[in-house]
Amino acid sequence: MEFRVLHRESRTAARVGQLQTAHGVINTPTFMPVGTHASVKGISPQELREVGAQMILANAYHLYLRPGHKLIHELGGLHQFMSWDGPILTDSGGYQVMSLAENCTVTEDGAEFKSHLDGSVHHVTPERSMEIQEALGADVAMAFDECLAFPASREAVEPSVRRTTAWAQRCRDVHRRPNQALFGIVQGAHYPDLRQKSAREIVSIGFDGYAIGGVSVGEGKPLMYEMVEHATAELPASSPRYLMGVGLPEDLVECVARGVDLFDCVAPTRHGRTGWLYTATGRIQIKNAKHVHEEEPIDAACTCYTCQNFSRAYLRHLFMSRELFGLRLNTIHNLHTLTQLMREISEAINRDHLNEFRGAFYARRGITLSGNAETVGSTSGHPAFRRTLEVPV
């Protein structure tokens, strides 16, 4: 896997690049839709292309439990199984083991847990995670890490960071699959020095790319952005950087400016299924009565299939009638909006105009950035972030 930075923004840490994978080249920064069970909920591979998705994420934990990584391997791997011939990244399962599974016990060796599906007992180690991800055959595999719930005490985070580093080394040692990149994951919760320490240790092992994990777990946006800054400061400029589980529109703007290249999040798909639709001026909830008579599309400027063909009134009707097609149309729109946003961000970076873009982004939402809007790094704690947190996921 090769990563080339094509342009660095002059006044922020943002960059535009290209990531070469076994299934094609992707332009960064980019947002990866989440296909937990080898399917982006409700969306076809063809539609993923149409909404501008370049790379998708699937989940090793879920696919290991059902239908099983061996079955997928036997059927030709994840790409063939789900009929998506573009790049795929698999999450290692660390996050799911600790958030979804029952009775999870973490030891130095790995994690023992009960399946959330049938209560069966499983033991996943770094070596086992690599075996699972190699069988799935994604273009990018992730190291097996420990992700703590927020807030975690310093006493809990310190050994956890040590463990994550040790596990990362074991992943690196056993990973063999050719044409599959391996990314390390930086942890450290909300402790700046531990984020720094974790980043340095993971970088010293040496990976094809570096992820920032354990964010967006309830710490709030200001703290999250601050941790992103502490981590990216330690990551090599020549490697791709991936912020895990983050992907609201404002998060993309803010974290690209902090040097992140890759994002994934269930937000646009889950928001779509729950009726929250993204527009240039903010989010709307399609079930609200004010949309009953609206002939216009979700966003008049949007070129997605949904906005080109259907009114808000129709989408509201589908939502109120619990029609499957509505979930799909909403999801198409939200995904398209994020990929379009990423294209606009990339253009702004290429023109060294990211701060101006960012100001206009908030202005369209009726949010005036006070203070030094030109320095993205100074915005932590700004009321804008509290305002943009008000949408339930």
Add this chain to the structure above:
Amino acid sequence: MEFRVLHRESRTAARVGQLQTAHGVINTPTFMPVGTHASVKGISPQELREVGAQMILANAYHLYLRPGHKLIHELGGLHQFMSWDGPILTDSGGYQVMSLAENCTVTEDGAEFKSHLDGSVHHVTPERSMEIQEALGADVAMAFDECLAFPASREAVEPSVRRTTAWAQRCRDVHRRPNQALFGIVQGAHYPDLRQKSAREIVSIGFDGYAIGGVSVGEGKPLMYEMVEHATAELPASSPRYLMGVGLPEDLVECVARGVDLFDCVAPTRHGRTGWLYTATGRIQIKNAKHVHEEEPIDAACTCYTCQNFSRAYLRHLFMSRELFGLRLNTIHNLHTLTQLMREISEAINRDHLNEFRGAFYARRGITLSGNAETVGSTSGHPAFRRTLEVPV
């Protein structure tokens, strides 16, 4: 609306024709997918075209209650509302009022009932049904009829047939919308003489087409086919004939042979959502363990999007994981199978080979037709029909 019979099969009552509607010409016989709430569950208008759907059905009762026929009218009518520019037929609501609504009271004037959504009280008359359907603006509206549950006593059916005729006359009298055809509906439950009487009365009023209603309500296939024969015997050969709520593969074969041109049924879509998939040799239930490892598509000969891109193993995985995309892929396949079957039936009619086609259809399913297989009209009560009834809906 114009209907032209292009070819009559020499040994059955089947015919191939063309129906000219305000939104284009359709080739008959044809199957209409059901879009109850102005959406064929999970399927886009574009996919409806791709699966070969020519005309779809929407439901006046459901759309009257939600979002309201006036809103749809205000938004440009049903075609524009749902972004489907092909022909649409609206069901009058008679069947739903009597099967879905609560506390339904039928008088000579019409039906009073409580909404199944919110308990609100509504009064629908033939005149009101015409007003609703004219506002929706489908290409074909249906007369408001009374549909009885099975089994209905002769004492209940006789006044009901009289009422259906009186209502049909009132619908005919008030229907005004240009470019909207109006079909009458034959009732009469499972009484041959009452089917004949109803058909004669409805025909004497004069409609653009004739439907057979009140079938597939639990009477069983032999009785249903017999009632279709009694009704079609009385219907003018020059008008389109529509069998309401019927649409399993074997029903299409049998009832086209009895002179029916149009069908609608929730079966292919509902079967798709419940994992029952149609193949040339019968139905499969995708959740069965035997499909876990199957690399092949649902049907190797099928050219639908699902069969061209996805294995049974993947479809089973999606079904077991309750993934939305699986419901859609299954539905696409079943709809495509029915429209493809209709094309094959039409070819067989054009070649005067429908009985041979019918024999081969059952042979592929391992069903040998004993008796006089050449006379379709003689098959009522054949064990084949009981065998093909075993799929739960």
